Amino acid sequence: MAAVPGSHPERLAITTHAADKTRNLAIIAHIDHGKTTLIDAIFRATSVFRDNAVVEERVLDSNDLERERGITIRSKHCTVDWQGYLINIVDTPGHADFSGEVERVLSMVDSVLLLVDANEGPMPQTRYVLMRALRLGLRPIVIVNKADRPNADPSGALNETFDLFVELGASDEQLDFPVLYGSGLEGWIVANLEEYKREEHERERHGGGDLSPSLRAELAAAGMRDLFETIVSAVPPPEVDLDAPFRMQVSTLAWSDYIGRIGCGRVLEGTHHAGDALRRTTTAWTDRELGEWQVTDEEPARSSHLWVTRGLERAEVTEVAAGDIVWLAGPSEIAIGDTLAAPDLEDAALPPLEIEEPTVSMFFLVNNGPFAGDDGRAVTLRQIKDRLARELRVNVALRMEDLDRPDGVKVSGRGELHLAILIEEMRRERMELCVSKPEVITHRDAQGKVLEPIEQLVVDVPEEYQGTVISALSLRKAEITSVHATGTGIVRLEFEIPTRGLIGYRSDFLTETRGLGVMSSRFVSYGRWRGKLPGRDRGSLVSQSAGEAASYSLETLQNRAVLFISPMDRVYEGMIVGENSRASDMLCNPTKKKQMGNYRSSTKDIDAGLKVPRDLALETALEWIADDELVEITPTSIRVRKHILSAEERKKAQKRAAATG
Numbered sequence: 001m002a003a004v005p006g007s008h009p010e011r012l013a014i015t016t017h018a019a020d021k022t023r024n025l026a027i028i029a030h031i032d033h034g035k036t037t038l039i040d041a042i043f044r045a046t047s048v049f050r051d052n053a054v055v056e057e058r059v060l061d062s063n064d065l066e067r068e069r070g071i072t073i074r075s076k077h078c079t080v081d082w083q084g085y086l087i088n089i090v091d092t093p094g095h096a097d098f099s100g101e102v103e104r105v106l107s108m109v110d111s112v113l114l115l116v117d118a119n120e121g122p123m124p125q126t127r128y129v130l131m132r133a134l135r136l137g138l139r140p141i142v143i144v145n146k147a148d149r150p151n152a153d154p155s156g157a158l159n160e161t162f163d164l165f166v167e168l169g170a171s172d173e174q175l176d177f178p179v180l181y182g183s184g185l186e187g188w189i190v191a192n193l194e195e196y197k198r199e200e201h202e203r204e205r206h207g208g209g210d211l212s213p214s215l216r217a218e219l220a221a222a223g224m225r226d227l228f229e230t231i232v233s234a235v236p237p238p239e240v241d242l243d244a245p246f247r248m249q250v251s252t253l254a255w256s257d258y259i260g261r262i263g264c265g266r267v268l269e270g271t272h273h274a275g276d277a278l279r280r281t282t283t284a285w286t287d288r289e290l291g292e293w294q295v296t297d298e299e300p301a302r303s304s305h306l307w308v309t310r311g312l313e314r315a316e317v318t319e320v321a322a323g324d325i326v327w328l329a330g331p332s333e334i335a336i337g338d339t340l341a342a343p344d345l346e347d348a349a350l351p352p353l354e355i356e357e358p359t360v361s362m363f364f365l366v367n368n369g370p371f372a373g374d375d376g377r378a379v380t381l382r383q384i385k386d387r388l389a390r391e392l393r394v395n396v397a398l399r400m401e402d403l404d405r406p407d408g409v410k411v412s413g414r415g416e417l418h419l420a421i422l423i424e425e426m427r428r429e430r431m432e433l434c435v436s437k438p439e440v441i442t443h444r445d446a447q448g449k450v451l452e453p454i455e456q457l458v459v460d461v462p463e464e465y466q467g468t469v470i471s472a473l474s475l476r477k478a479e480i481t482s483v484h485a486t487g488t489g490i491v492r493l494e495f496e497i498p499t500r501g502l503i504g505y506r507s508d509f510l511t512e513t514r515g516l517g518v519m520s521s522r523f524v525s526y527g528r529w530r531g532k533l534p535g536r537d538r539g540s541l542v543s544q545s546a547g548e549a550a551s552y553s554l555e556t557l558q559n560r561a562v563l564f565i566s567p568m569d570r571v572y573e574g575m576i577v578g579e580n581s582r583a584s585d586m587l588c589n590p591t592k593k594k595q596m597g598n599y600r601s602s603t604k605d606i607d608a609g610l611k612v613p614r615d616l617a618l619e620t621a622l623e624w625i626a627d628d629e630l631v632e633i634t635p636t637s638i639r640v641r642k643h644i645l646s647a648e649e650r651k652k653a654q655k656r657a658a659a660t661g
Contacts, residue, residue, distance in 0.1 A: 029115035030123035038184030188223035240322035246270035358412035365408035375634035476501030541578035547591035574645025
């Protein structure tokens, strides 16, 4: 974890905390319900940063992509000290494509903070993460966040959350959950919302003014006091046996080019010193439904480095004990779910942890286009494989299959976003590549019937657009399961839909709802094959020439197509320059210029009345392309193209396909 400017140096000093003074918890919620912002408020309240330190918002979202997209991609660990209590907090991803991170993190903690938006209430990912927490026997603390928003309905959100607990089979103890209200953005979490509002009204009535740094820090600490007191009283301290032999289970992975693979987990029992001998044991399921598993690998090892988290930093230590969340390096191979234990501990192995299975795949191909290497670094197949191999060391939900193709490999992940994030990271490393259209991964049941991934889809739309959305989704084999009017002109619709039906729909959804709709989904299970889905109802505008696009040609083409390019953009044969208004593909020459006579000014046609072209972002392009098309990714451009660039070669390929049936 990178150092954060402005953090107190003394925060890195390692102090021993008794187990009864330690609290381990995770923050879980649906995407954009405020987890990372709440941690910012916790940092301010515990003075993790100096008063004059310049700290960015959502400080735990240290990755550039996380900041740009406003989502947490990988779980992050941090530690704060409050009145002598060491509170280990794990910030978890909220997007369904990264839900596997949540599953494994929960194995390290003793409780969770469940954040629920006071306006939206529980959402699809709320259900998933809460279900996992309840199954592990954890007793959540519910925080109704964003209670300061104009349309907030804290009591309604709380009632829906309670109903969700009941629906998921929570025990009586779990149903008796502590409730807090607040605003992570404003930096206050309270047990009594009405009392806080009265006090806030009094403060506003008596005026205010600029606050000194010390007073600001005091108010920040006071605003979070109820939260810390609830954590200390409601989160049980870790159960430890310091005299037992050492044992821990790896739930998260990291990688260092100097040290190798690093495993993170909670020490379940005993103590361990850096350099002590270990035994690493790997297990695998033999029958998951019956809970049967076996040991598949075992090797002697020795730890070389130990770290714990203090503030935002990893700090190296010489000893760790039961209850600590630690990072450990030393064994040559470490995998998710591995048990690391003292060599003399019998029956040390623990059951495997759940690792999410991929649901979507695509091909990562070498860029063989005419512009390869112009914008970035043209890479070979070996370099693509090496980069993916590095990703596989820590991204356990990813799969790579070498199908002996000379130009690429098949890569599988949890969803479109999961793969798009990887592609974007490779792009920012100045790599060029092409990728195919995402397709779902199917299975077969015992009777040989095809099963496909099914998702729960929740959409919030203005009432006037609900008919359009229901009609569009029904064509994509969605089955409506619930309709709920919020009373604010917004209708919440819930569906079960094949993952195939969501590919390519998000951009259509924004168009159908004039940008006012919100949709979210999560993988539920594999279900019966829902049948053939309608394909893209518009063809591609395919360039049959190379050169620079001319205004004269584009002005003519825009009357029958939506353009993706602007004048002076470079094009090549087989590059897709727009979306045809008809279902079939259309060849065109976007480089053709008007013939000029000696009586016509050469600058007359510069302002040709062209419309602004459609901007194809990476996810939009992945959704849009057809089966015979690719997305070409470079550090500066996103282009779409035909897999076979030559028009003649495409005709021959179509004839061969028709001849073979």
